[in-house]
Amino acid sequence: MQKDSYDSSRRDFLKKLPVAITGSAVALSSCSRQEIDEYLQENFRTLSSAEKKEIISNLEKKYSEKYGKKFIVSAKPAIDNTLFGYALDLSRCIGCRRCVYACVKENNQSRDPQIQWIQVLQMEKDKGIDFMHSDVHYDPELVPEEGYFYVPVSCQQCNNPPCIKVCPTKATWQEEDGIVVVDYDWCIGCRYCQAACPYGARHFNFGQPTVPAEEINPITHYLGNRPRIKGVVEKCTFCIQRVREGKYPSCVEICPVGARKFGNLLDPNSEVRYILKNKRVLVLKAELNTQPKFFYYFGV
Amino acid sequence: MYRENKMNSRGAFLKKVSLAVVSVVGIGFAGFSFQKRKVNLGFNVKTLSDDEAKEMARNLPSSESNRLKPEPPPKMQHPSED
Numbered sequence: 001m002q003k004d005s006y007d008s009s010r011r012d013f014l015k016k017l018p019v020a021i022t023g024s025a026v027a028l029s030s031c032s033r034q035e036i037d038e039y040l041q042e043n044f045r046t047l048s049s050a051e052k053k054e055i056i057s058n059l060e061k062k063y064s065e066k067y068g069k070k071f072i073v074s075a076k077p078a079i080d081n082t083l084f085g086y087a088l089d090l091s092r093c094i095g096c097r098r099c100v101y102a103c104v105k106e107n108n109q110s111r112d113p114q115i116q117w118i119q120v121l122q123m124e125k126d127k128g129i130d131f132m133h134s135d136v137h138y139d140p141e142l143v144p145e146e147g148y149f150y151v152p153v154s155c156q157q158c159n160n161p162p163c164i165k166v167c168p169t170k171a172t173w174q175e176e177d178g179i180v181v182v183d184y185d186w187c188i189g190c191r192y193c194q195a196a197c198p199y200g201a202r203h204f205n206f207g208q209p210t211v212p213a214e215e216i217n218p219i220t221h222y223l224g225n226r227p228r229i230k231g232v233v234e235k236c237t238f239c240i241q242r243v244r245e246g247k248y249p250s251c252v253e254i255c256p257v258g259a260r261k262f263g264n265l266l267d268p269n270s271e272v273r274y275i276l277k278n279k280r281v282l283v284l285k286a287e288l289n290t291q292p293k294f295f296y297y298f299g300v
Numbered sequence: 301m302y303r304e305n306k307m308n309s310r311g312a313f314l315k316k317v318s319l320a321v322v323s324v325v326g327i328g329f330a331g332f333s334f335q336k337r338k339v340n341l342g343f344n345v346k347t348l349s350d351d352e353a354k355e356m357a358r359n360l361p362s363s364e365s366n367r368l369k370p371e372p373p374p375k376m377q378h379p380s381e382d
Contacts, residue, residue: 097371128354
């Protein structure tokens with residue numbers, strides 16, 4: 001009786017095997033060559049220059065067809081002797097959220113479901129920097145409100161980032177200029193990095209990200225603002241597509257009160273170094289030894 | 301036999317005491333060095349303590365002349381929306 005059941009299951013297996021093989025063959029034949037190549041491609045860091053060139057050319061073609069705009073996908077590496085740092089003047093920030101929406105637009109973040117890399121927290125002046133009692137959903141007629149101050153939080157670009165240590169596929173790493181990046185083709189969406197980040201700076205695409213074609217920014221970087229897919233994690237990259245071309249991040253440019261400063265920490269003449277030299281700064285959750293390169297200070 | 305047991309227990313007691321002292325000193329040292337950790341970027345950065353930051357936040361001037369209408373607050377993304 002026992003033997004019979006084994007026999008029949010083996011027979012069943014042999015019967016189903018050709019069906020499975022045929023099914024797989026049909027599924028594979030319905031995939032384009034490009035889709036199969038994308039699925040099998042190596043981690044960005046191990047690709048040769050020729051492979052990178054081919055992949056980027058394919059991506060530019062794919063995105064241009066999808067959005068009806070000429071896309072540029074850069075793979076520009078870090079500039080030598082550069083370590084990017086950020087400083088934010090808490091006494092100037094008025095909590096207007098202009099930076100949030102400039103970032104969304106520049107970095108092709110999904111409009112629905114909504115993803116925003118910058119969160120502006122409203123905090124009571126009496127309580128100081130207190131995440132437990134902060135409010136991200138404040139919506140008064142005008143800001144700043146009396147008795148409150150504002151702390152914009154995004155990726156802190158830690159020097160000792162806990163998020164990259166937990167990634168099981170090594171899909172996220174720190175570049176030589178200090179920017180922590182994600183290879184969206186290698187991210188498996190396990191969200192370990194999201195759990196490891198103490199700043200809530202990583203965002204997961206639960207749904208298919210949507211960006212209207214007329215609003216898409218076609219100037220992209222492979223490790224930054226190129227269109228993402230459902231099931232991957234994304235985060236602030238200090239606008240890698242801009243800063244490696246010598247421009248400021250979009251949040252720095254848009255800030256109406258000049259609260260945001262950005263520059264090369266290795267350049268003694270940079271604005272950010274001036275602040276670090278002349279102001280006493282604050283890093284969020286310093287006790288975790290993540291060593292952020294995002295500094296907060298009180299200018300007045 | 302009784303004396304030997306007594307000696308043993310005194311020896312064990314001394315071992316435990318020394319282990320406890322070493323642990324307390326070790327934990328204290330680790331805690332101190334952890335607390336003293338600062339931003340390590342190869343140059344000195346003067347940091348604010350939490351209390352100082354709180355005091356500075358409390359004393360921030362109100363900027364009534366700079367008031368703007370804020371952009372809309374975020375809508376939260378949730379798996380159930382998918």
